Amino acid sequence: MIGSQAARRLRNQLLTLVAIVFAATALTFAVTEILPGDAAVAILGDTATEAEIKSLRTELGLDRPLIVRYADWLSNALTGDLGRSYRTREHISTMIAQRLPVTIELIIITQIIALGLAVPAGIIAAYRNRSGVDHALGGVSIGLLSTPAFVIGIGLIYTLSVALGWFPASGYVRPSDGVLGNLQSMFLPALTLALAEFPVYMRLLRADMIATLQQDFILVARAKGLGVRDILVGHALRPSSLSLVTVIGINLGRLVGGAVIIETLFAIPGIGQMLVNAVYQHDHFAIQGVVLVVATGFVLINLAVDMAYALLDPRVRHGVDS
Amino acid sequence: MASIADTTAIARPRRRRLELGIVLALAWLVLLVVLAALGPIIGIQNPDDGDLLDILSLPTAAHWLGTDSLGRDTFARAVYGAQVSLTVALGSVGIGLALGGTLGLIGGYFGRWPDRLIMGAMTVLLCFPGIILAIALVSSLGPSVGNVTFAIGVIFVPAFARIARANTLSLRSREFVLAAQSLGAKLPRILIREILPNLMPALLSYAVVMLGVAILAEAALGFLGLSVRPPQPSWGGMIAAERGNLAEAPHAVFIPAAVMFLTVLAINWLGEATRRLFDIRAQSL
Numbered sequence: 001m002i003g004s005q006a007a008r009r010l011r012n013q014l015l016t017l018v019a020i021v022f023a024a025t026a027l028t029f030a031v032t033e034i035l036p037g038d039a040a041v042a043i044l045g046d047t048a049t050e051a052e053i054k055s056l057r058t059e060l061g062l063d064r065p066l067i068v069r070y071a072d073w074l075s076n077a078l079t080g081d082l083g084r085s086y087r088t089r090e091h092i093s094t095m096i097a098q099r100l101p102v103t104i105e106l107i108i109i110t111q112i113i114a115l116g117l118a119v120p121a122g123i124i125a126a127y128r129n130r131s132g133v134d135h136a137l138g139g140v141s142i143g144l145l146s147t148p149a150f151v152i153g154i155g156l157i158y159t160l161s162v163a164l165g166w167f168p169a170s171g172y173v174r175p176s177d178g179v180l181g182n183l184q185s186m187f188l189p190a191l192t193l194a195l196a197e198f199p200v201y202m203r204l205l206r207a208d209m210i211a212t213l214q215q216d217f218i219l220v221a222r223a224k225g226l227g228v229r230d231i232l233v234g235h236a237l238r239p240s241s242l243s244l245v246t247v248i249g250i251n252l253g254r255l256v257g258g259a260v261i262i263e264t265l266f267a268i269p270g271i272g273q274m275l276v277n278a279v280y281q282h283d284h285f286a287i288q289g290v291v292l293v294v295a296t297g298f299v300l301i302n303l304a305v306d307m308a309y310a311l312l313d314p315r316v317r318h319g320v321d322s
Numbered sequence: 323m324a325s326i327a328d329t330t331a332i333a334r335p336r337r338r339r340l341e342l343g344i345v346l347a348l349a350w351l352v353l354l355v356v357l358a359a360l361g362p363i364i365g366i367q368n369p370d371d372g373d374l375l376d377i378l379s380l381p382t383a384a385h386w387l388g389t390d391s392l393g394r395d396t397f398a399r400a401v402y403g404a405q406v407s408l409t410v411a412l413g414s415v416g417i418g419l420a421l422g423g424t425l426g427l428i429g430g431y432f433g434r435w436p437d438r439l440i441m442g443a444m445t446v447l448l449c450f451p452g453i454i455l456a457i458a459l460v461s462s463l464g465p466s467v468g469n470v471t472f473a474i475g476v477i478f479v480p481a482f483a484r485i486a487r488a489n490t491l492s493l494r495s496r497e498f499v500l501a502a503q504s505l506g507a508k509l510p511r512i513l514i515r516e517i518l519p520n521l522m523p524a525l526l527s528y529a530v531v532m533l534g535v536a537i538l539a540e541a542a543l544g545f546l547g548l549s550v551r552p553p554q555p556s557w558g559g560m561i562a563a564e565r566g567n568l569a570e571a572p573h574a575v576f577i578p579a580a581v582m583f584l585t586v587l588a589i590n591w592l593g594e595a596t597r598r599l600f601d602i603r604a605q606s607l
Binding site: 016019020023024027028031032142143145146147148149150151154155157158162253254255256257258260261264265275276279280287291294 | 583
């Protein structure tokens with residue numbers, strides 16, 4: 001049931017969405033603007049003369065004021081035209097359309113692995129709170145939190161690829177060239193990112209689960225004689241997953257950030273790698289395009305997370321204050 | 323990162339027991355700080371001097387942590403890299419703490435439009451995956467210790483602002499604040515003498531954790547070639563430079579990685595300890 005309150009909340013959030021995406025793209029435009037050697041210098045190289053740079057700047061429209069260029073870009077972006085790369089003259093929208101699915105696949109596989117590891121681990125750590133298992137899992141997670149993702153990645157490359165030869169050390173296989181090969185080429189980068197996310201998810205679920213397990217309805221379930229598995233998975237997991245769901249949403253931004261490094265490490269042609277290359281090459285429109293996609297995606301995900309609350313917690317669904 | 327915002331309540335520490343882990347963590351950090359600060363004085367060799375006849379050597383008496391692919395001493399480079407990591411960590415957390423704390427304090431205390439303005443700006447900033455904003459900032463300002471510190475400091479601001487705001491919201495209507503207001507205390511006094519000290523436990527225990535995050539972020543930038551310029555050593559740069567020799571000389575990659583790991587681990591360990599000290603929720607469990 002969607003009441004007027006829910007509708008109002010949805011409308012407010014959509015307005016926030018628009019405001020945030022607008023502000024984020026304006027901010028990127030300003031940040032890329034302070035890049036010292038602009039695109040004209042980057043394209044022509046250090047040997048170009050002043051006149052050559054000047055004429056290319058005019059050709060690319062870089063001599064117009066910042067506000068005009070942003071307004072121009074924004075009105076084009078609203079019609080789906082994100083401009084062309086200064087470098088390759090490719091349409092940014094085409095580049096993103098090619099690369100976004102790769103990053104989305106990477107992130108989905110990452111989330112599956114991360115949750116597949118963290119949910120059971122969190123449940124066990126909460127159920128056996130302060131036991132040896134709990135401390136061991138806590139130790140593993142603090143260790144993983146202390147390691148940068150690219151070092152986890154290098155460690156996995158060394159063990160699973162160089163020493164054991166199970167997975168390719170880098171490179172990407174398109175799904176059209178074989179689904180199995182594609183999954184194999186995605187596994188190490190996804191596992192790397194998943195191991196970096198694992199401690200965050202596990203610790204959150206553990207903390208919420210411990211709180212849930214102290215509530216009366218768990219006592220009731222226990223008194224009814226339900227089995228441990230039924231209580232943990234059937235009764236306690238859903239009310240304990242509120243923070244987890246929020247953080248999964250917030251973490252998507254972090255994951256895209258992680259993907260920037262991991263895609264570079266494993267030579268995966270996603271939008272993270274596109275962004276790094278665009279930054280190296282001062283390709284403003286490419287940077288703008290990626291930021292637009294990431295910011296929009298981030299806000300949409302948060303909207304979805306907010307709606308997921310309603311499914312997880314009846315109090316939110318019925319607009320009752322707890 | 324997310325669970326920190328819960329540390330609204332402040333409790334007295336129940337008991338102070340010096341755990342072995344905390345002692346080891348402190349010892350490692352003290353050793354690192356001393357070496358990094360006194361490196362040149364106590365005769366650690368020049369990190370840029372390479373012996374091309376002795377490349378990728380395993381740890382020996384002459385090279386305690388081995389050498390890299392240019393024959394440079396890994397121990398010396400790790401020590402000089404620590405200077406970079408520690409400077410960036412302290413500086414960026416300082417920026418986040420000072421700027422974010424101030425903004426959160428103002429937003430939380432005044433509410434209404436200052437709050438909406440500040441928190442709106444923070445939401446926009448949070449929309450950027452932090453590392454992407456840092457990459458953009460460093461690549462525009464140029465790679466140097468100062469710019470890396472600034473870039474990482476900026477991405478820390480929203481989180482500190484949120485913590486300061488959340489805590490200020492719960493403090494501003496407490497009796498001691500009302501008492502100060504009705505006694506006619508001036509605004510700066512209320513903010514700085516009454517509210518700020520009560521924000522410190524939450525902000526500082528978060529700051530400890532963020533020191534580790536800052537070291538990891540600097541390493542990530544270094545790995546992308548966006549931290550200090552070579553040949554100046556940084557931990558991330560050292561790992562990136564030797565990545566190609568992983569099969570023949572894994573130690574050249576994993577020894578600097580281990581130094582960084584131990585440092586961040588020590589910081590996280592202390593962070594957990596501070597969090598336990600201040601987090602009433604964990605204590606009541």
